[in-house]
Amino acid sequence: APVSEVLFFPSPVTCTEALLADPLAAAAASSSPCPCLLPHGESALSRLLRRLLSARRSLELCLFAFSCPQLGRAVTLLHRRGVRVRVVTDSDYMALTGSQIGHLRRAGIQVRHDERGYMHHKFAIVDQKLLITGSLNWTTQAIQNNRENVLIVEDAAYVTPFLAEFERIWKEYNPT
Amino acid sequence: APVSEVLFFPSPVTCTEALLADPLAAAAASSSPCPCLLPHGESALSRLLRRLLSARRSLELCLFAFSCPQLGRAVTLLHRRGVRVRVVTDSDYMALTGSQIGHLRRAGIQVRHDERGYMHHKFAIVDQKLLITGSLNWTTQAIQNNRENVLIVEDAAYVTPFLAEFERIWKEYNPT
Ligand SMILES: [Zn+2]
């Protein structure tokens, strides 16, 4: 059945190391449980990470704000696995402290940003078939404190127009 | 077929008087075209207004920011038509100049707001069956200038959890 899921935030803080560790480390870890003091159950953030990490071929990100370290690690991990990652972001937010954009660029991920106006989207498209979108900016502040929603939609009626919007923005923004 | 629609913003400025006029005035207007200088075609804003104005029984609004006058008029019109309108909003934004919340309250619409935290949702539920949600804050600035998205979804898999989220927030926030 096609995926249809809704996540609400704020999300309790949980350990996401098992999701974000590389496969060899994860295999080692599975024999010895993580010693950290955080809860290790599911949370809205861990569910969001799982959906992102399901990417096998492509990931488009169109994000006003991106500073959450766990989400940054997930995107970098996908890039290292050979997934084609493309990111567009808002130039005003990009310069702020804690932005993940610099890390992504240094990892070799393609990032473009607007020169004017206000790019307020917060969506991701996984393998051209799964849309992840909502009110949530990808910041720790929003994830842990705000009332937010994220829809996960596997339906071409929504994915196709969002892909077209991504391609419009990708063409319009200058590569830098 | 169930509604599945995506709106992207910014929206060109168009005249929405025909949509927002009361029925008698609208009937009179249909014989004489509106004399204003704005374009009179469809736009993302006019499509959003049409979806809202389709409400016959209930409208739940959960909005971080609400200052767009046309959307404020649409909500007031629905209230006058006997639709049960309930609004929750963020207290920080509510106090800003141009907020529609004061108008809604003076019209007799029930409004509740949070006391702490950050209510960042931007969704509406029409007749408990149509979900309208996305990145768009209901401000003229966002509608006319920002890159934004709105999904319109008629699918219980999404509507039911959003209704439950609305009822949680409605109970939690103080009536004032
Ligand atoms: Zn741990």
Ligand SMILES: [Zn+2]
């Ligand atoms: Zn006009």
